[in-house]
Amino acid sequence: MFRNIAPLLRRADPAAYTLWAGFQTLASARSFYGYMLKQTGGEWSAPLDDVFIHFDYARATALGHPFEWTVGNGYSSGNTSLTYPFVLAAGWLAGFKGRELMVWAAIVAAVCVFGFLLATRRLFIESERDDWGRISSYLLPPVFLGVGAHVWSLWSGMEVAVFMATWAITLVAWSRLERDALLPDARKTSGTHAWWLGLAGALLVTTRPEAAFTIAIFGAAAALSHRRSGNLHALGILVRAGVPAAIALALQSFANKAFTGEWSANGAVVKLALNNPYMTPDDKLADYVFNVKYAALRNLDYHFAHIEGEHMGEFNPPFLGAAWNIVARQAWWAGVIPLALGMLPLAFARTRRIAVIVWLQLVAWVVVVAFNGQVRWQNERYVMPAVGWLLVLVALGVSVALRTRSQPLGRGALARPSFATLVVLGALVVQTIGVLTRPAGSPPEFRLPWLLALGGGAIFALALRYWAVRMPIVVLAVLFAYDHQIPKMRDQKWFFGRASRNIRDQHITLGKYLAELKPNRVLVGDAGAILYESNRPGLDIIGLGGYRGLPFARAGVHGLPATLELIERIAPADRPEILAIFPTWWGVLPTWFGGEELRRFPVEGNVICGGYEHIAYKADWHLLGTGDRLRTMPAGDTAIKAEIDVADLVSEKANGYVFDKPSNGWVDMRILPDPANAARDMFDAGRRIAVGKSESFIGNGLTAGQPAHLVVRTAPEKATRVRVRISGVDVGVIDLVRTGGWVESVFALPAEQVKPSMRIELVNEGPGDFVDFHDWLTQ
Structure with missing residues (x-):
């Protein structure tokens, strides 16, 4: 009978699955956006301020200024996703302006998720007659949309959904190449299909550059499939x-270098510990290892599981009764289930190849994004593509594990997993359980003896070897994981709505206020909704936004004094009129450069904003530039031949300035009475040189063999001695004593050492720190 109706079901299946995937997509989107609108009273917002950074770039793109954060600021690499602003710009041009652009972002996300579910279904169906593959593929939509934090990111308005769609496009292109490899004449069409894979890969990396390894793995797998046609x-x-x-990555890097002076994008400069000039290599490695562990464990023991002791079981299968609740209290079960089910495709020959490819991509993704310190924030959105791939593997694992036969329609031998593979995978699962059940306060490490883990893996392998045992275990595991995601999904919907309300209440409200004031430019520490809603020119002191080639991203890594030195380079008429900042983020900035406090913007019930209160200040920059001039020319000299403004990255680069790294060269700044007029204040920033450390710069323009002077501006906190070297030759010391103000120490350079170009090195011999603010060479 089944054989008679099977053809009818196969014909109806594409439409049925399409409706099912569409329903799941819309139901999920509606549940999140619906709760957002409930929290905001019907206003569209977003759960992350970073969403509005995309909107800023999209608006500029729609207005004919691509790759600009705000029109007039010039090229910026602050939006790491190159393609997403163009997708959003299409919505802007179509009429989705203002906050309605979030509606367009929601539409785009829904289309992308829907397309992803259609494209990845091919992983389940091996042939036209693979009925079990068709049936089991219906599990894909609810599984893919079944983890709250993952769905949160898909609907957030960030580029996650678009990236997953580009991955699905790449998967389709790769699948065509795989089919080509089975043809008698693989060369006939594979060349063209390989180019299509390459173009899909270019789209992938321009959506998220971390996907470089993702396309590399697809490409390597395709090449291996075609080896039988020859190595060439x-x-x-x-x-x-x-x-x-x-080529896409290289063009982006060359554009970055040409327009910003940095090969890396602003986001990489700001967010990667590798770019921190003060951290030791051990500090950077420790930060990276912490991020890797965090990225994995945050999902295993939080997003996949409940908090220990809080969950009593909500699904409650009637046939299991109280036993279900007893097991449900153990959070680690729920944490390890997606991992275990996602590993199952590795154990079966029919799914092993694609499982290896996706697992390699998953691991590579986590390994790469862990360089980004922001992986610990924003509901772990950076790692969510890896979670999405894992969920595809979970659905595929359930599908292949529940196959009763190796061929369609129940023909052929029983489908059995590899025993050896299951032992190894089981050992990894056991070790993961050991990590998840570690004593409170202990480090997350594999702590069980490997012999014990392998023994547990053998039991795991025996239990899953036979279908009659495997089937109830897999089914119960799926139900148990679903049970735990009921409260987690509810929490994530609440978080989505509350975060969107927080952004609306604080950032967007502040933006509306600025739109009424119409300042010439606004300084912000959050480069998103404030500027988007106000539609005013901005300056982002974190550095993501960029401003006319000035290295604000690099300055942001060095510290606030370096950022202020760059603001000195902006024409006074173009400097921000308003500071719109979290005062707790920026130390003395609002005290020294914030004049009148205009208005406070608190947020109640904050779960996402960077602080309780955003405050708008009227900016007061009158002290900027007051430290530019040399106050006293050394006797006998008539001209300044060279100058370096320490902590000004532009001046430092022009003068070949370097300082010993790490743990040295921290930027510092002072406002002290002007040596030329004690009734006035003078501002300058510099670098703190630790005892035993040095700094150096190149002095150009002196007349060789003629007496000259080095003038060093500092504000000594305690007595210290600074040794002066010219091109490696020791020429004397500067002795500094503690003062209450600025000191411009004059050091005579021996005439025989003076050359048209020479490297001058200052070594702090102690016992106190030496803070160098400004240096001049006079003659």
């Missing part, structure tokens, strides 16, 4: 698959 042909496949992405 396989190499051609690899080159075609990789070159477009490599």
Whole structure:
């Protein structure tokens, strides 16, 4: 009978699955956006301020200024996703302006998720007659949309959903190449299909550059499939698959260098510990290892599971009764289930290849994004593509584990997993359980003996070897994981709505206020909704936004004094009129450069904003530039031949300035009475040189063999001695004593050491720190 109706069901299946995927997508989107609108009283917002950074770039793009954060600021690499602003700009041009652009972002996300569910279904169905593959693929939509934090990111308005869609496009292109490899004449069409894979890879990396390894893995897998057609042909496949992405990344890097002076994007400069000039290599490695562990464990013991002791079981299958609740109290079960189910495709021959590819991409993604310190924030959105791939593997694992036969329609041998593979995977699961059940306060490490883990893996393998045992275990595991995601999903919906309300109440309200004031420019520490809603020019002191080629991103890494030195380079008429900042983020900035406090913008019940209160200040920059001039010319000299403004990154670069790293060169700043007029204040920023450390710069323009002077501006906190070297030759010391103000120490350079170009090195011999603010060479 089944054989008679099977053809009818197969014909109806595409439409049925399409409706099912569409229903799941819309139901999920409606539940999150609906709660957002409930929290905001019907106003569209977003749960992250970073969403509005995309909107800023999209608006500028729609207005004919692509790659600009705000019109007039010039090229910026602050939006790491190059393609997403263009997608949003299409919505702006179509009429989705203002906060209605979030409606367009929601539409885009829904289309992308829907397309992803359609494209990835091919992983389940092996042939036209694979009925179990068709049936089991219906599990994909609810599983993919079944983890609250993952869905939160998909609907957040960030580029996560678009990225997953580009991955699905790349998967389709790769699948065509895989089919080509089975043809008698694989060379006939594989070249063209390899180029399509390459173009899809270029789209992938321009949506998220961390996907470079993702396309590399697809390309390598495709090349390996085509080896039987010859190594040269396989190499051609690899080159075609990789070159477009490599060109896209190279063009982005060259553009960054040309317009900003940095090969890296602003986001990488600001967020990666690798760029921190003060951290030791050990500090950077420790930060990276912490991020890797955090990225994994935050999902395993939080997003996949409940908080220990809080969950009593909500699904409650009637046939299990009280036993279900007893097991449900153990959070680690829920944490390890997605991992275990996601590993199952590795154990079956029919799914092993794609499982290896996706697992390699998943691991590579986590390894790469862990360089980003922001992986610990924003509801872990950076790691969510890896979670999405894991959920696809979970659905695929359930599908292959519940197959009764290796061939369609129940023919062929029983589908059995590899025993050895299951032992190894089971050992990893056991070790993960050991990590999740570690004593409070202990480090997250594999703490169980490997012999014990392998023994547990053997039991795991025996239990899953046979279908009659495997089936109830897998089914119960799915139900148990679903049970735990009921409260987690509810929490994430609440978080989504509350976060959106927080952004509306604080950032957007502040933006509306600024739109009424119409300041010439606004300084912000959050480069998103404030500027988008106000539609005013801005200056982002974190550095993501960029401003006319000045290295604000790099200055942000060095510290606030370096940022203020760059603001000195902005024409007074173009400097921000308003500071719109969290005062707790920026130390003395509002005290020294914030004049009148205009208005406070608190947020009640804050779960996402960077502080309780955003405050708008009228900016007061009158002290900027007061430290530019040398106050007293050394006797006998008539001209300044060279000058370096320490902590001004532009001046430092022009003068070849370097300081010993790490743990040295911290930027500092002072406002002290002007040596030329004690009734006035003078501002300058510099670098703190620790005892035993040095700094150096190149002095150009002196007349060789003629007496000259080095003038060093400092504000000594305690007595210290600074040794002066010219091109490695020791020429004397500057002795500093503690003072209450600025000191411009004059050091005579021996005439025989003076050359048209020379490196001058200042070594702090102690016992106190030496803070160098400004140096001049006079003659």
